[in-house]
Structure formats: C-alpha cells, structure tokens
Amino acid sequence: xxxxxxxxxxxxxxxxxxxxxxxxxxxxxxxxxxxxxxxxxxxxxxxxxxxxxxxxxxxxxxxxxxxxxxxxxxxxxxxxxxxxxxxxxxxxxxxxxxxxxxxxxxxxxxxxxxxxxxxxxxxxxxxxxxxxxxxxxxxxxxxxxxxxxxxxxxxxxxxxxxxxxxxxxxxxxxxxxxxxxxxxxxxxxxxxxxxxxxxxxxxxxxxxxxxxxxxxxxxxxxxxxxxxxxxxxxxxxxxxxxxxxxxxxxxxxxxxxxxxxxxxxxxxxxxxxxxxxxxxxxxxxxxxxxxxxxxxxxxxxxxxxxxxxxxxxxxxxxxxxxxxxxxxxxxxxxxxxxxxxxxxxxxxxxxxxxxxxxxxxxxxxxxxxxxxxx
Numbered sequence: 422x423x424x425x426x427x428x429x430x431x432x433x434x435x436x437x438x439x440x441x442x443x444x445x446x447x448x449x450x451x452x453x454x455x456x457x458x459x460x461x462x463x464x465x466x467x468x469x470x471x472x473x474x475x476x477x478x479x480x481x482x483x484x485x486x487x488x489x490x491x492x493x494x495x496x497x498x499x500x501x502x503x504x505x506x507x508x509x510x511x512x513x514x515x516x517x518x519x520x521x522x523x524x525x526x527x528x529x530x531x532x533x534x535x536x537x538x539x540x541x542x543x544x545x546x547x548x549x550x551x552x553x554x555x556x557x558x559x560x561x562x563x564x565x566x567x568x569x570x571x572x573x574x575x576x577x578x579x580x581x582x583x584x585x586x587x588x589x590x591x592x593x594x595x596x597x598x599x600x601x602x603x604x605x606x607x608x609x610x611x612x613x614x615x616x617x618x619x620x621x622x623x624x625x626x627x628x629x630x631x632x633x634x635x636x637x638x639x640x641x642x643x644x645x646x647x648x649x650x651x652x653x654x655x656x657x658x659x660x661x662x663x664x665x666x667x668x669x670x671x672x673x674x675x676x677x678x679x680x681x682x683x684x685x686x687x688x689x690x691x692x693x694x695x696x697x698x699x700x701x702x703x704x705x706x707x708x709x710x711x712x713x714x715x716x717x718x719x720x721x722x723x724x725x726x727x728x729x730x731x732x733x734x735x736x737x738x739x740x741x742x743x744x745x746x747x748x749x750x751x752x753x754x755x756x757x758x759x760x761x762x763x764x765x766x767x768x769x770x771x772x773x774x775x776x777x778x779x780x781x782x783x784x785x786x787x788x789x790x791x792x793x794x795x
Contacts, residue, residue, distance in 0.1 A: 422458055425790055428516035428534070429453070430525045431463035431490065432497060434476040438660050440630050441710040442541050445576070445599050446525040447476045449786060450488055452600070452779035459787060462516050463490040464530060466497035475685075491515050501528045505562045521790045527559075529566035535793040537786075538570035542707025542729070543583040548634050571793040574786070576708035577729035597785035598733075599708050600778045603717040604690045611695035614688070618679050623757050624654040626696035626720070628689065628711040632662030634704045636725075638670055639746050645673040647750030653757065654679055658692050693718040698756045698763070702743040706730050712738070713777055716770030721763045723752040733777075737770030 429450045433443035454461045463477075477488065493500050493510065503509055508531045512522065522530055524538040545552040545560045552560065564587070567573060573594045575581050581596050615621070625644065629635050637657075644650045655674055660683040661667060671678035684692070693699065699715035700723040709730035715722050722738030724730040731740045739755065741748040756763045 424458055424460060425520045425787075425794060426460045426462070426517060427453065427790060428464055428512060428519040428522045428530070428532070429461050429488075430523065430528065430530060431477070431488065432465045432500075433525070433527060434474045435465065435468060435472075435497065438630050438662055439474065439476060441708070442526040443476055444710060445539075445541070445708075447488075448600065448602065448779045449525065449782050452783035453786060454488055455780070456783060456787070459790070461488060462519070463488045464512055464516060465490055465492045466500045467492055467494055491517075501559075504528060504531045505566055520794055523786070523790075524567065524570065527563050529563060529570070536570040537572045537574060537789055537793060538567035539574040539576075540564065540567055540580065540584060540707075541576060542580050542705065543587060544634055544705040544707070546587070547583070547705045550633060572789050574789060577732050579729040579732060580707045595785065595789050597782055597789070598777055599710060599713070600780070600782045601710070601713045601717045601774055602779060603774070604686070606691035606694045606718075607687055610687070610691035614691055614695050618656070618681075620654060620656070620679070620695075622652070622654075623697040624656055624679075624695075625650075625753060625757075626656050626658065626692055626699045626715070627701065628658045628692070628699070628714070629701065629703075630659050630662040631657070631665045631667055633665060635665075636702045636704050636743050637665065639743065640700055640702050640749060641671055641673055641678075642746045643750035643753065644677070646746060647754060649754045649758065650750060653677065653753075656692065656696070657681060658684055658689060689714075690718070693720050696720050698723060698753060700724070700749070700753060701730060702741065702749050703728065703730065704743055709733050713774055717774040719767040719771040721756045721766040722770055723749070723756065734770070735773050737773040738766055 433446050450461050453459050511531045519534050522532040522534045522536050526539045526541050574597050576599050581594050654677045656679045658681045693715050699720045702725050706729045712724050712730050712733050716737050725743040726740040739752045741752045
C-alpha cells in the first residue's frame with residue numbers, strides 16, 4: 422500500500438466566522454488522519470504561537486488525532502493575495518513535498534504538486550445580495566484559481582450543477598457529501614438550557630451564521646403570522662455574520678425570540694436534543710451541515726426545497742419553498758401538532774444521518790487523490 426502525503430488547507434479554522442466550510446475542512450482532515458494510507462499535514466498562514474482555534478484545539482481528550490500544522494511566513498491576507506496574483510509562495514517545501522495538495526474551500530495554495538480543490542457553493546452568484554463587494558471579488562478569484570485543479574470536489578449535486586453552469590468540466594468534478602459525528606449531549610444539559618431560557622413548551626431551533634441568505638426574516642414572519650405558532654419560541658444559535666440586524670429581524674416575535682449566539686460544541690449538541698423541530702429555510706446552501714446535525718439527534722427538520730438541503734434531508738424531514746412564508750409556517754405546525762408524525766420524521770432523519778460519516782467522506786477524498794496521483 423502506497424501512503425500518500427496530503428497537504429490540506431486548514432486556514433479557514435482561523436476565520437472570524439469559521440462556519441460550515443471550516444468544520445468540513447477540519448473534520449475531513451481528521452478523518453483522513455485516522456487512516457493508515459495517508460499522511461495529512463495542515464496548511465495555515467502565520468499566527469501567534471499558541472493561537473489555536475477551537476475547531477483544532479483540545480482533540481486529544483476526544484480520542485481524535487491532532488493534525489500536524491505548518492505555517493507560512495505570511496499573514497492570511499497577504500498569503501491569499503500572493504497565491505492568487507503571483508502564484509507564490511509555493512507550499513511544497515514547507516509541507517514536506519506532498520503527493521497531493523487539497524485546497525479545501527476558498528483560497529487555493531500555490532503548488533507544483535497535483536491539486537484538488539473543494540468548492541462548497543456558488544451562493545454569491547445565485548444571490549448577489551448575499552455577499553459584500555469584497556466577498557464577491559474574493560470568491561470569484563478563488564473560483565478562477567480552482568479551475569487549475571485536476572479535480573474539483575463539491576458536497577452536493579446542487580453545487581455540481583452550479584459548477585457546470587459556471588463552465589467547469591463535468592469529468593473533473595467529484596460529488597463527495599459531508600459527514601456528521603453523532604455526539605450525545607451531556608446528560609441533563611438540554612433540560613438545563615430549557616430552564617435557563619424559560620422554555621417550558623415546544624420551541625423551534627435555528628442554527629447557523631446569521632447572514633442574509635439564511636432567510637431568517639421569512640422564518641420570523643412565518644412564526645409571527647401563523648396563528649398556531651403564536652406562543653412558540655424561536656431559539657437562534659450561532660454567530661452573527663454580516664448585514665443582519667438580529668434584534669430588528671426578530672423584533673416581530675418579541676419575547677419569543679431567544680438569541681443565544683455562538684456556543685461551545687457541547688452546548689450546540691444539547692440544543693439539538695432539546696428542540697422540538699429544527700428549521701433552516703435558507704435560500705441557498707452548498708450542503709447544510711446543521712440539517713444533518715439535527716437529523717443525527719433525531720430532531721425533526723423543516724428545510725428548503727430546491728437547494729442542497731433537500732438532497733441532505735431526503736425522507737428525513739419536510740421541505741418547503743423558502744420564499745413562501747405560509748408554507749414554512751404550515752410545515753412547522755405539521756410537525757409540532759402531530760407527535761407521532763414528528764417521531765417518524767425524527768427517526769427517519771436519524772437513520773439517514775447514519776449514512777453520512779466523515780470516514781465515508783475521507784473514502785471519497787482518498788479515491789480522488791489516487792486519481793490525480795495516477
């Protein structure tokens with residue numbers, strides 16, 4: 422068996438709001454590191470000694486491998502710009518002359534080795550209002566750089582279709598779904614969270630980064646305009662992104678809105694277990710990790726039709742037109758108003774999530790690496 426050395430971009434873990442793409446990069450790299458046919462080294466920009474983000478810190482206690490990291494001499498902004506504009510500095514010597522370099526989402530490292538690039542979504546093209554002008558420039562630059570990769574990895578058929586529409590060669594695209602690591606919440610923590618926030622009855626949970634394409638305003642409208650949801654709280658878990666005034670957005674709900682903000686991983690898992698229904702009516706997703714996470718906990722899911730979350734949820738939840746406020750409300754009422762139906766959805770979601778493991782993601786990545794190495 423030939424052991425491949427793979428240089429894997431992990432700088433996303435240091436971004437101000439890491440998001441699902443950073444989780445996907447770190448968990449994929451960790452799943453690869455657990456194999457005996459690959460050596461993984463993580464690529465980062467320059468950071469202060471000991472400056473390790475939460476996604477990468479403290480994994481020994483969980484029995485998961487620590488990822489060896491090598492850092493450029495350049496800080497992130499200069500490194501990303503140099504890779505794009507002049508194709509330097511190459512990372513090959515720094516990373517110990519890898520067999521494959523994986524640009525795991527976003528910036529594309531300069532290298533002379535075979536290159537694999539992940540593109541999670543093209544949301545900024547589908548919804549131009551959902552990105553800043555600077556974001557547009559960065560995303561377009563990275564998409565251009567990804568075209569020089571021997572293989573393009575994406576997490577869903579929806580993103581594959583967008584890549585084909587953007588002119589990518591379909592023979593070079595590989596669809597590799599993301600995974601989930603089912604983690605039981607600490608015993609009693611879900612009840613503690615309910616008590617802490619005064620949640621004595623059913624509530625709707627939303628998890629993600631607060632930004633325009635997440636369609637939070639329509640979820641709020643559905644909960645404020647649907648009579649059967651008049652007393653149901655909405656719990657929001659996750660960091661603020663940009664162009665979203667959370668207080669103003671949730672104002673129609675008054676005291677029924679519980680804005681939790683960013684939380685540690687154990688608390689996030691407890692929120693999934695505590696919730697009666699999870700709702701993510703995004704306008705566009707490349708995959709939708711929170712949907713899969715909720716399903717892994719057996720929490721019934723309501724999400725968007727016509728985007729990647731419909732692929733993820735399958736028969737494990739309800740899908741609705743995310744632009745139809747009435748449909749969102751009706752789906753939530755259907756779950757909250759029928760305990761047996763909610764239980765069936767929850768169990769179907771749990772079964773479906775069991776098919777999405779990070780080790781399966783790693784299998785797909787290794788097959789792709791073998792292709793480009795030849």
